[in-house]
Amino acid sequence: MRILYLEDEPVLGRIVKESLESRDCSVDWFTSESSGAAALQAANDYHIAVLDVQLPGRSGLAIGKELRAKWPRLPILYLTARIQAKDAVAGFEAGGNDYIRKPFSMEELLIRMRNLVNMRSGESALPAPRRPENEQWALGDLQFDYLEMTLTGPDTSVSLSHREAQLLRYLLLHRHKPQIERRDILLALWGDDGFFHSRNLDVYIRKLRTYLQVEDDLRIITLRGVGYRLILPGDATDT
Template identity: 30%
Template sequence: MHILIIEDDTRVAQLISRGLKEHGFIPTTAYDGLQGKKLLEQNTYDLLITDVILPKIDGLDLCKEIRGKYPNLPILILTALGSTDNKVEGFDSGADDYLVKPFEMRELLVRIRALLRRNTNINIPTGNLLVYSDLEMNLSTKSVKRDNKEIRLTPKEFKLMEYMLNNPERVLSRNEIAEKVWDTHFDTGTNFIDVYINYLRKKIDKDFNHKLIHTKSGMGFILKTEE
């Protein structure tokens, strides 16, 4: 699901983007209203998150314009303006939901999923699903898919992949993996962790354009979308 974020605070924008990636969404960020408007005209998005106070085009004015052009696009206003009058003005401008800063990422994700379920026929993953980029792991059925293609993992490969999915975009040392996945201390004289990472790469990355499992030389391994 592609989500456009229009937020002029770089730190907040990066926080939202990182949280969305970790839960399987594909975020794009604009740092002013005009840039956001241009992106909307050039691309298709499943949901919009926008601040109110923005450079170049005000968030409320942008909402009114978007609602006229894209009547089915879910819009969530995320702003520090939290009075009742502010909220009423936001909804009157065409927003579907309104969340006040500071916020918790968990609540933002719940609001996003609710809006997507309400505005589309797509079932948004929750509960026992771990999702990162186009990789999905179902903890109940013990199944793994990437780009909707079934991937068969051994029990130990599954446990290693599950740990990486629970800790995306963070370097995992061999010591940490040995303790958390194998419940043992890493012996520097062995390469069993590297062997299993290689097994996963062949199954998770080999047949796909972009790689998810990367090596940080001298440090460990990381699950991320970019090189």
């Protein structure tokens, strides 16, 4: 799926782009009004446009209207933090086919995009996403299966919650970084880095530590004031 993505918030934009690309999507991420103009010129090359509503300069709704006028069959999905019914109506009047309220999950975003693309092109126009090869990990003697949401070993078997599985997967995908920032995790999993979700993150980190403590040298290190680092058996660390 080729996606035109318009988002001015740099951290969220990068996280959404990377997350979708890890799910076999091709994403061209545009920011600012000038890049928005470039996006308008290239819109015919995409399966769908995903536009943030609140942008500096022209709003996402204004850009959506231009896209709709120029490319009548291009599906448009709006992202908005607004929750009133009149805001949803404004999105549809601006040529939108659907909208998602922030914060949103990547799973919901992907499903909504695929539905819009398939409705435009015919049922099953896009193949179902393949199972990524890296959705199963060996953590010493433990085995983590993200799609099954299980953590199993010789003497343990844990059924993870959806959020626990998401968090462990995120830590694994970014384990080669010297630090994984809390804000990046919060925006990737919750779409928001507010106090409530930050406290939730603390709870899930504690739960994962409990599950992982059965394996020697497997741990989540807290980097005070920054975030975390996942240490796997065999990793070299000075911490």
